[in-house]
Amino acid sequence: MSKRTELADFLRSRRARLQPEQVGLAPGHRRQTAGLRREEVALLAGISVDYYIRLEQGRGPQPSEQVLSALGRTLRLTGDEHDYLLRIGGRPPAPRLGVPAGPPPNVLRLLERLGAVPAMVINVCWDVLAWNRMLAALIGDPSDVPARERNTLRWLFGSPTLPPDHAEFARQAVADLRASARHPDDPDVRRLVSELSAANPLFAELWAELEIEVPRTVTKRAVHPVVGEIELDCEILPLPGGEHRLVLYTAAPDTPSHHALQALSSMAAPCRGQGDPLTT
Structure with a gap:
C-alpha cells in the first residue's frame, strides 16, 4: 500500500468517526454521510474542498506540514495518531530501513x-x-x-x-x-x-x-x-x-x-x- 493510499484511507476513517456536534457544527437533517462531510472537514481545516477530496482519493500534491497539522486538529487526532498522520503525509525525516542493530x-x-x-x-x-x-x-x-x-x-x-x-x-x-x-x-x-x-x-x-x-x-x-x-x-x-x-x-x-x-x-x-x- 502506497503512502498516498494509506493517507487517504486514514483520513476517511477518522472523518467517519466524528459527529458534527463534536466539532461545533449543527447535526442538520437527512445526513447520509457517516460522520463529517468532506466539505465540513475542509472548512474546519481551512483548505479548499477540492484539495481535501483529492487527498481522500489519493491524488494531488503532497500536503504541507501545516495542512496535515490542521487536519489533525480538525479530526481530533490523538498525539500518536497525529504523529502517524505526519509520517504517512511524508513530512518527518525518512525512517531508517531494515533490521536495526541489536540493543546497545x-x-x-x-x-x-x-x-x-x-x-x-x-x-x-x-x-x-x-x-x-x-x-x-x-x-x-x-x-x-x-x-x-x-x-x-x-x-x-x-x-x-x-x-x-x-x-x-x-x-x-x-x-x-x-x-x-x-x-x-x-x-x-x-x-x-x-x-x-x-x-x-x-x-x-x-x-x-x-x-x-x-x-x-x-x-x-x-x-x-x-x-x-x-x-x-x-x-x-x-x-x-x-x-x-x-x-x-x-x-x-x-x-x-x-x-x-x-x-x-x-x-x-x-x-x-x-x-x-x-x-x-
Missing part, C-alpha cells in the same frame, strides 16, 4: 541488573531481541525456539482465537505496529503484516480498523504452570533512538502476583539468551 551494551547490562523483574527488549516488529532470566522463567526461554519465531505478535496470533483477557493487548499491539515510524516503508514490517493477515483473520480485522496507538502500560493475566494464576502490569518503555522498547513485568506489592514473582525469582536459573541480542 548499556541496555543489556540493565537487563542483567533487573534480577527480580521479568524484562525483555523488542523492536518495532515486536521481535524479542534480548531478555533476562526472569523473563525466561515467566514465559519460557526464547532460546528454545528458532530466532524467526521469537516474535510477540506471532505468539499472540498463532491461534485464530484469543483468550478474552488478551483481546485488549492484541488490539494495542496491532495499533502500535501501524503507528511504527518504519511503517509503511520498512520491508520487515510489510512482510510481517502480510504474513499475519493471511494466517489470522483476527489480525487482518484489527489491521483493517486503522487504529493508531503506542501502548505504555498493559495489564496481562496468565496461568503459570508452576506458580499458578498471575496478573502483571506490562510497562513498554521507549529506548533512545526509537527502534527498541524495554518491556517490564511488575506486580503490585504484597499481592498474590507479587509473591508469585518472588517464587519464580528463587527458582529461575540463568537462561542461554540472558542479555544476548538476537543475531541468528
Whole structure:
C-alpha cells in the first residue's frame, strides 16, 4: 500500500468517526454521510474542498506540514495518531530501513541488573531481541525456539482465537505496529503484516480498523504452570533512538502476583539468551 493510499484511507476513517456536534457544527437533517462531510472537514481545516477530496482519493500534491497539522486538529487526532498522520503525509525525516542493530551494551547490562523483574527488549516488529532470566522463567526461554519465531505478535496470533483477557493487548499491539515510524516503508514490517493477515483473520480485522496507538502500560493475566494464576502490569518503555522498547513485568506489592514473582525469582536459573541480542 502506497503512502498516498494509506493517507487517504486514514483520513476517511477518522472523518467517519466524528459527529458534527463534536466539532461545533449543527447535526442538520437527512445526513447520509457517516460522520463529517468532506466539505465540513475542509472548512474546519481551512483548505479548499477540492484539495481535501483529492487527498481522500489519493491524488494531488503532497500536503504541507501545516495542512496535515490542521487536519489533525480538525479530526481530533490523538498525539500518536497525529504523529502517524505526519509520517504517512511524508513530512518527518525518512525512517531508517531494515533490521536495526541489536540493543546497545548499556541496555543489556540493565537487563542483567533487573534480577527480580521479568524484562525483555523488542523492536518495532515486536521481535524479542534480548531478555533476562526472569523473563525466561515467566514465559519460557526464547532460546528454545528458532530466532524467526521469537516474535510477540506471532505468539499472540498463532491461534485464530484469543483468550478474552488478551483481546485488549492484541488490539494495542496491532495499533502500535501501524503507528511504527518504519511503517509503511520498512520491508520487515510489510512482510510481517502480510504474513499475519493471511494466517489470522483476527489480525487482518484489527489491521483493517486503522487504529493508531503506542501502548505504555498493559495489564496481562496468565496461568503459570508452576506458580499458578498471575496478573502483571506490562510497562513498554521507549529506548533512545526509537527502534527498541524495554518491556517490564511488575506486580503490585504484597499481592498474590507479587509473591508469585518472588517464587519464580528463587527458582529461575540463568537462561542461554540472558542479555544476548538476537543475531541468528
